[in-house]
Amino acid sequence: MSGGGGGAPEPxxxxxxxxxxxxxxxxxxxxxxxxxxxxxLLLTFFMLTTSMSRPQTMEINLPPDADIKVEIAExxxxxxxxxxxxxxxxxxxxxxxxxxxxxxxxxxxxERAQTNPKLVTLVKVDRAGKYNMMVNIMDELNLAEITxxxxxxxxxxxxxxxxxxxx
Amino acid sequence: MPKIKTxxxxxxxxxxxxxxxxxLLLTFFMLTTQFKPMExxxxxxxxxxxxxxxxxxxxxxxxxxxxxxxxxxxDSQKLRRRLFGEQNELKASIEVxxxxxxxxxxxxxxxxxxxxxxxxxxxxxxxxxxxDVMNILQKTKITRFNLVTNLEQN
Numbered sequence: 272m273s274g275g276g277g278g279a280p281e282p283x284x285x286x287x288x289x290x291x292x293x294x295x296x297x298x299x300x301x302x303x304x305x306x307x308x309x310x311x312l313l314l315t316f317f318m319l320t321t322s323m324s325r326p327q328t329m330e331i332n333l334p335p336d337a338d339i340k341v342e343i344a345e346x347x348x349x350x351x352x353x354x355x356x357x358x359x360x361x362x363x364x365x366x367x368x369x370x371x372x373x374x375x376x377x378x379x380x381x382e383r384a385q386t387n388p389k390l391v392t393l394v395k396v397d398r399a400g401k402y403n404m405m406v407n408i409m410d411e412l413n414l415a416e417i418t419x420x421x422x423x424x425x426x427x428x429x430x431x432x433x434x435x436x437x438x
Numbered sequence: 439m440p441k442i443k444t445x446x447x448x449x450x451x452x453x454x455x456x457x458x459x460x461x462l463l464l465t466f467f468m469l470t471t472q473f474k475p476m477e478x479x480x481x482x483x484x485x486x487x488x489x490x491x492x493x494x495x496x497x498x499x500x501x502x503x504x505x506x507x508x509x510x511x512x513d514s515q516k517l518r519r520r521l522f523g524e525q526n527e528l529k530a531s532i533e534v535x536x537x538x539x540x541x542x543x544x545x546x547x548x549x550x551x552x553x554x555x556x557x558x559x560x561x562x563x564x565x566x567x568x569x570d571v572m573n574i575l576q577k578t579k580i581t582r583f584n585l586v587t588n589l590e591q592n
Contacts, residue, residue: 300450303453303454303457304453306457307453307456307457307460310457310460310461310464311460313464313468314460314463314464314467317464317467317468317471318463318467320471321467321470321471321472326483326492326586326587326588327486327488327489327490327491327492327586327587327588327589328488328490328491328492328556328584328585328586328587329486329488329490329584329585329587330488330490330582330583330584331582331583331584331585332581332582333572333575333576333581333582333583334581335579335581396565396569397565398564398565398566398569399564399565399566400564400565401561401562401563401564401565402484402502402559402560402561402562402563402564402565402567402568403484403561403562404565405565405568406484406485406486406559406585406587407484407486409486409585410486410487410488410587410590413486413487413488414487422569422572424569
């Protein structure tokens, strides 16, 4: 292409500009190849650097006052405990916790939420656990349409409970 | 066969429409692009299926880094100058010690009551840090906030 472009202006060089200053204008051909090159270079740069999608967010509403006590029946309380290794244990009321795999959690939560609409979920994550784990659990809860749940600190008693199940 | 070959003199293609389109797209991308502000820390986001989008303006970001440091980020330069001081106004976020975080949050909220709080935690960050930050948020009466995540790919 550039070869063709370079050849075209050749005949115009010979004296045309000098003699006919006001003569009829022959279609001027500008070799646009470099222009296009640069334009596409910039275009690709901007196309690759631009990020179209803004990140997703999860909305959380905390109760305004932390000290409000809510009385609930023991049988309506589902506790999810997550230890530092990311292992999940569930229990209803004060039963001893049972281990559940993360993959089965969604189905399990959905079943629970359907069988008992009054279910209150309490999530306890170990302080040494990963933030990722909490986000995943919250995501599963959202997917199971359990939109009301509480987060509570994991206490030593919870740790011993979980340790008992493991051994 | 040789005759045809000799007849081929430089083919001229009118590139004008091509250039037009190229420049149109170029201007579009140039105008819509937003450069990522220089992050003080690299944060790898966790993924979720949540569909909420991050609000575009008036965002206050709390970055929780892998190593347990907390960075407070604001999107408007004016506010940054007020809170972080002149020398830090170009930084997207500054490190804030945990005990000063409540103060900073209150200051930021009084400066711009419309600020939305967003927590950007690293995947590998400890949950304890997030717990502390959420407690601080609750104490400073920020009861509504968002957790930034990537969209889950599956």
